Amino acid sequence: MGAAKLLGDVMYANRTRADLGEFVLRTPAVGPAIALAVAVVVFALTTNTFLELDNLSLVVEQSLVVGTLALGQTLIILTAGIDLANAANMVLATLLMAKLVVGGTPGWLALLAGLAVTTAVGAITGGLVTRIKLPPFIVTLGLLTILAAASRIYTGQSVAVSDPLLSWLGTRRYLFGGIEVTNGMTVAVVMYLVLWYALSRTGWGRHVYAVGNEPEAARLSGIKVRRTVLSVYLIAGLVYGIAAWQALGRVPNADPNAYQTGNLDSITAVVLGGTSLFGGRGSVLGTLVGALIVSVLRSGLTQAGIDDLYQNVATGVLVIAAVALDRLSRGRQA
Amino acid sequence: MSQQPVLRARGLVKRYGRVTAIDGADFDLFPGEVLAVVGDNGAGKSSLIKALSGALVPDAGEISLDGVAVRFRGPLDARRAGIETVYQDLALAPAQDIASNLFLGRERRLPGWRGAVLRTLDVGTMRTRAQQVLDELDITVKSILQPVETLSGGQRQAVAVARAAAFGSKVVVMDEPTAALGVAESAKVLALIARLRERGLPVVLVSHNMPHVFEIADRIHVHRLGRRVAVVSPHANSMNDVVGLLTGALRMGDDGVIEEVRHAVTTGLGAHRKSAGAP
Numbered sequence: 001m002g003a004a005k006l007l008g009d010v011m012y013a014n015r016t017r018a019d020l021g022e023f024v025l026r027t028p029a030v031g032p033a034i035a036l037a038v039a040v041v042v043f044a045l046t047t048n049t050f051l052e053l054d055n056l057s058l059v060v061e062q063s064l065v066v067g068t069l070a071l072g073q074t075l076i077i078l079t080a081g082i083d084l085a086n087a088a089n090m091v092l093a094t095l096l097m098a099k100l101v102v103g104g105t106p107g108w109l110a111l112l113a114g115l116a117v118t119t120a121v122g123a124i125t126g127g128l129v130t131r132i133k134l135p136p137f138i139v140t141l142g143l144l145t146i147l148a149a150a151s152r153i154y155t156g157q158s159v160a161v162s163d164p165l166l167s168w169l170g171t172r173r174y175l176f177g178g179i180e181v182t183n184g185m186t187v188a189v190v191m192y193l194v195l196w197y198a199l200s201r202t203g204w205g206r207h208v209y210a211v212g213n214e215p216e217a218a219r220l221s222g223i224k225v226r227r228t229v230l231s232v233y234l235i236a237g238l239v240y241g242i243a244a245w246q247a248l249g250r251v252p253n254a255d256p257n258a259y260q261t262g263n264l265d266s267i268t269a270v271v272l273g274g275t276s277l278f279g280g281r282g283s284v285l286g287t288l289v290g291a292l293i294v295s296v297l298r299s300g301l302t303q304a305g306i307d308d309l310y311q312n313v314a315t316g317v318l319v320i321a322a323v324a325l326d327r328l329s330r331g332r333q334a
Numbered sequence: 335m336s337q338q339p340v341l342r343a344r345g346l347v348k349r350y351g352r353v354t355a356i357d358g359a360d361f362d363l364f365p366g367e368v369l370a371v372v373g374d375n376g377a378g379k380s381s382l383i384k385a386l387s388g389a390l391v392p393d394a395g396e397i398s399l400d401g402v403a404v405r406f407r408g409p410l411d412a413r414r415a416g417i418e419t420v421y422q423d424l425a426l427a428p429a430q431d432i433a434s435n436l437f438l439g440r441e442r443r444l445p446g447w448r449g450a451v452l453r454t455l456d457v458g459t460m461r462t463r464a465q466q467v468l469d470e471l472d473i474t475v476k477s478i479l480q481p482v483e484t485l486s487g488g489q490r491q492a493v494a495v496a497r498a499a500a501f502g503s504k505v506v507v508m509d510e511p512t513a514a515l516g517v518a519e520s521a522k523v524l525a526l527i528a529r530l531r532e533r534g535l536p537v538v539l540v541s542h543n544m545p546h547v548f549e550i551a552d553r554i555h556v557h558r559l560g561r562r563v564a565v566v567s568p569h570a571n572s573m574n575d576v577v578g579l580l581t582g583a584l585r586m587g588d589d590g591v592i593e594e595v596r597h598a599v600t601t602g603l604g605a606h607r608k609s610a611g612a613p
Contacts, residue, residue, distance in 0.1 A: 202453045203441035210427040210438055220425035221439035222410050280429045 029286035031325070032274050036293050043300030050300055057180040059299045060292070063269075064169075064184045065090075065250055067291035068243035069262055070269035071191060072236030074287040077270050078199075079212040079229050080279025081129065081136035086240050087262025088147035089121045091254075093244035095151055097166055098159035098254035107165030115241035121147070122237020129233065130226040144263065151256040158255035161248050169249025184249045191242060195235075195284050208232060213280025268315060269294055272322050293318070338401050340365050340536050341417070341505050346385055346395035355381035356392060357560030363505065368527060368537045370547040370568075373557030374580050379540050380509070382557060386538070387419040387507050388412030399504060418502030422509045424494040428483035432475060433457075433464040435482050436497045467500040468492075471529055488519025495526050499535065506530055507538040512546050524550050544573045556580050564592070 043050040050056075069086050076083045093114035100110035121143065128139045161167060169184035199205035207228045210218040219225050248254065273290030275282025294315060301311045343361035347354070355378050363369050373379040384390035386397065388406030397404055399415055406412045409419070426435050437460045443449030444456045464478045473492045475485065482490060491511055498506045508527070512520040520543075527550055530537050541547050547554060548568045556564040556579045564579045564586035575592055578584030585595050 197452075201455055201457075203443070203455060204453070206430070206434060206438065206441060206455075209430060213427045213429045214425075216423070217425040217427050218439070220409065220421055221427075222413065223439045280427070 029274060029283050029289055032272055032286050032289040032293065032322075035272075036289050036296065039293060039296050039300065043296065043303070047300065047303040049303050053178055054180065055299065055303075059295045060185055061182060061250070062299070063291045063295035064182075064188055065243055065247045065259070066262060066265045066269060066294070067288065068188055068191065068239060068246050069266035070273075070287045070291050071195060071284060072239035072243070073266040074270050074273070074275055074282065074284050075195070075199075075208070075232045075236045075239075076136065077212075077267075077275055077277060078208055078279060078282055079232050080215075081229070081232075082140065082267070082277070083125070083136065083236065084140040084263045085121070085125070085143035085147055086140075086236070086243075086266055087259040088144050088151065089118050089237070090240045090244045090247060090262065091256060091259055092121075092147050092151045092154070093118045093241055094247050094254035094258075095155055095159060095256060097244065097248065098161045099155060101161060101163040101166060102159060107163040110163070111165060111245060114244050115238060118241035118244065119234060119237040122233045122235075122240070123230075125237075126230040126233025130229050148256075155254075155256060158253050158258075161252040161254060166245070166248045167252040169246050170252065171249075182249065184246050187242065188246070191239065192284055192288050195239075199284060204228070204231070209280050211280075265294070268319050271319055274322070274326065276326065277323070337364050339363055339398075341386060341397070341399055341538075342401075343382075343386065343397045344395060346382070346392045346397070348381055348385060348390060348392045354560055356385060356395075358395070359557070359561045361386065361555065361562065362565075363536050363538055364553075366531060366534050366536055367552040368531050368539055368550050370551035370554045371538060371540045371557060372542070372544075372547060372554060372576060372580055377557045377580065378560040379557050381560075383419070383507055383509060383538070383540055386412075387417055389419075413501065416502060416504030417507065418498035418505070419507040420491075420494045420498045420509065420511060422513065424490055426482045426490060426494060429481055431481055432468075432478045432485075432493055433461045435493060436460070436464045436467065436500060438497075440501070463500070464496075467496050470533075471496055471499060471526060473526070486519065488515050488522055491515065491519070491523050492526060495523070495530070499530055499533075502535060505536055505538065507540075509540045510542065511539070512541065512543055520546065544576065547576075548573060558582060566592075 069090060072086055073083055096117055097110040097114040100113055101107055125136070125139055125143060128134045129136050169182065169187060171183045173181050173183075175181050199208060207218065207223045210221070210223060211225050211228050215225055247259070269290035270282070270287050271277065271290065272293050273282065273286030273288070275286055297314060297318070298311055301314060339362040341361070341363040343359065346356045346359045346361070348356040357378070359378070359382055361382065371379050371383065381390060385392045388409045388411050391407060397406070399417070404415060406415070412419070427438060430438070442456045442460055444454045448454040449456065461478055468475065468478065471492070473489075473496055475489060482493060485493065495506075495508070495511070498508075511523050511527075515523060524546060527537055527539065539547070539551060551568050554566045554568055554576060555562055556566065556576060558580055566576060566579070566586075571592070575584060579586065579592070583595060584592050586592050
């Protein structure tokens with residue numbers, strides 16, 4: 001029955017050529033997926049190392065932290081908000097977890113403390129946004145400054161982590177003899193699937209989209225707007241806690257100066273994934289693709305011998321192009 | 335009319351500071367009828383409608399539904415009681431499809447553990463039911479999976495009406511449903527209202543458009559300065575009568591006879607004096 005329904009959707013989408021365009025427009029992850037495929041093909045043809053399994057694993061591994069930050073960011077952007085403080089929130093949690101473990105706290109307790117802190121910051125953000133009706137941009141800009149300072153007040157230098165649980169997400173396994181998979185990848189995939197399910201298959205998910213799309217309509221339809229938005233900030237906070245865990249899995253060293261552009265990188269991934277900054281449109285699968293696009297681009301351009309700074313230029317151009325395309329396609333519609 | 339009204343209000347009052355939005359208003363809606371509510375801008379039509387649909391809590395007066403006194407503390411209370419409102423701005427989420435919009439805020443979950451534990455939506459049933467409702471009301475769209483933003487104004491109105499019809503078991507209230515529509519689309523919406531009436535669902539139609547009111551309404555409630563000043567029949571009375579009543583140039587006596595008001599330049603100053611003198 002699920003297949004029949006899917007077939008029905010696709011048949012609706014494919015009824016005419018014009019509708020095919022509409023399908024791409026309405027299914028935000030399709031365009032980015034095509035872009036990702038093109039990038040992979042181009043780098044596979046132009047370099048001889050890109051397609052190697054080790055390199056592909058590395059590409060995925062390098063997208064894990066930003067990809068997880070971007071997952072929380074997607075939820076918030078879907079409600080027409082934005083989170084500039086997500087990476088600062090995550091960094092504070094990495095420092096807390098690292099210092100707790102150094103001080104003798106068991107790893108699981110340190111992990112819980114880290115998750116609690118990022119979720120609490122999410123609660124504060126959501127509370128200010130929903131209760132006092134402050135713009136998310138301003139709230140998180142303030143929190144970014146506060147959290148970044150708090151991290152440096154808390155510890156001036158980086159803290160090495162030697163706890164097996166805290167670095168467990170960096171543990172590698174080899175599937176089918178050759179494919180390198182870290183626990184972090186598995187956890188990221190599970191998180192993406194869970195949130196994809198929650199957004200697309202539950203009433204809560206529909207409410208999140210409706211609240212971002214047309215808050216007044218959502219209210220008149222009986223949706224508890226403030227509660228829905230608050231739940232989004234709480235869940236995003238929890239996701240940032242997992243991102244902190246991912247970060248310690250990648251590099252077992254908590255550094256107050258790390259991930260300074262993590263907030264903007266996560267927004268880049270969301271935007272490249274086709275989610276609208278105006279809220280109410282987009283998907284977490286798009287964000288996954290967006291995060292991979294950035295990582296593929298960086299890896300491919302590095303192997304093609306192109307300098308870091310030019311890679312930044314390329315990413316920036318891509319972001320503007322993605323939003324412009326989105327805008328133009330909608331402009332024609334309206 | 336010896337029948338019991340479906341929806342009845344007596345002596346409703348709502349004040350905002352010195353402004354009296356509803357000033358002892360009465361209201362009666364009978365089974366199976368289309369009742370038009372007309373009034374000049376600022377006459378308090380919207381406030382009255384909001385009080386009946388729970389969006390506003392009156393300071394005084396009583397509302398009864400099927401003879402039972404009710405007290406709505408919010409729009410959800412009224413909806414649960416079977417009163418559905420089609421708002422002027424329609425309350426639709428443009429990016430979501432028609433089926434999702436019909437069930438927005440009251441999504442159905444799958445039966446069994448998947449609905450209870452995983453909270454999975456019963457998308458199939460919701461789509462089937464949405465299609466049924468549209469079919470029943472003779473509303474044609476390309477697909478119920480179309481996003482609402484791809485629809486014309488009239489089609490959007492139809493979706494909003496369909497939603498009200500699908501859930502409104504007792505009363506459907508429509509606020510200016512034809513205000514933003516062209517001639518052809520207005521005609522379709524009026525036909526839709528007639529179909530709701532055929533199904534036995536009474537409709538309260540708030541409208542400025544006299545020709546539309548006269549085309550569809552069974553009775554006309556004339557609202558002026560926060561209260562009902564007359565109830566007239568579109569068959570026995572003319573548009574001029576109604577316009578005269580709502581501007582205050584005419585008035586209806588206790589015997590139901592419409593008469594001219596001398597010094598007809600009434601601006602409602604008397605009413606203002608009364609409310610301003612209160613505290």
